[in-house]
Amino acid sequence: MEIREVFARNLRRTRHAKGLSQEALAYEANVDRTYISSLERGVYAATIDMVGKLAEVLGVEPDELLRRASKPSRSKT
Amino acid sequence: MEIREVFARNLRRTRHAKGLSQEALAYEANVDRTYISSLERGVYAATIDMVGKLAEVLGVEPDELLRRASKPSRSKT
Numbered sequence: 001m002e003i004r005e006v007f008a009r010n011l012r013r014t015r016h017a018k019g020l021s022q023e024a025l026a027y028e029a030n031v032d033r034t035y036i037s038s039l040e041r042g043v044y045a046a047t048i049d050m051v052g053k054l055a056e057v058l059g060v061e062p063d064e065l066l067r068r069a070s071k072p073s074r075s076k077t
Numbered sequence: 078m079e080i081r082e083v084f085a086r087n088l089r090r091t092r093h094a095k096g097l098s099q100e101a102l103a104y105e106a107n108v109d110r111t112y113i114s115s116l117e118r119g120v121y122a123a124t125i126d127m128v129g130k131l132a133e134v135l136g137v138e139p140d141e142l143l144r145r146a147s148k149p150s151r152s153k154t
Contacts, residue, residue, distance in 0.1 A: 003129030003139055047122035048143065052080030062080055063140040066125065 001068065004042035007051070010065045012040045014058045028057040078145060081119035084128070087142045089117045091135045105134040 015025050015036075022040070026033040031050075038044050039054075046054075048062070055062040092102050092113075099117070103110040108127075115121050116131075123131075125139070132139040 003125050006139070007125050045124035045126040047124050048080050048084050048128065049122040051125065051143065061145065062083070063143040063145075066128065066140040066143055068138065068140075 002042070003066065004045055006068055007046065007065055008040050008042040009069065010067065011036075011054065014060055014065065015040075018058055020058070025054070025057060029053050079119070080143065081122055083145055084123065084142055085117050085119040086146065087144065088113075088131065091137055091142065092117075095135055097135070102131070102134060106130050 015022070020028075022036045023033050026036045029036075029050075030053075035044070039046055039050075051065055052062045055065055058065075092099070097105075099113045100110050103113045106113075106127075107130075112121070116123055116127075128142055129139045132142055135142075
């Protein structure tokens with residue numbers, strides 16, 4: 001699976017697990033909601049700075065957002 | 078540690094572990110050597126596409142290049 005798709009799935013799954021809407025995540029990360037929506041559809045290639053910022057808001061390690069589905073995820077909360 | 082620093086250290090460490098020079102990695106990834114040098118100094122924020130491409134050349138999983146040092150690394154080779 002392509003890295004954007006891996007990230008898109010992990011971002012959406014983690015956001016849902018934290019009970020955050022796209023709007024809430026966008027607000028916390030200080031980005032536009034449409035950008036979050038685009039990332040979750042694999043439209044853009046986020047930078048590692050953005051991966052780090054979104055991971056921080058979601059309370060997970062940045063590498064977990066790039067992990068392929070087969071491996072267990074270990075979020076901090 | 079800031080995500081760029083984490084990525085810079087992991088990129089350099091993995092490249093050395095594979096016995097690749099910056100030139101060789103740059104050639105395989107089809108980027109300029111100075112770009113690899115900049116990434117290894119945390120000057121730029123690579124996109125996840127670039128992280129995926131470099132991971133593929135280095136034979137590791139993309140998430141390993143963003144993993145903080147404390148956790149064990151599991152490269153494929």
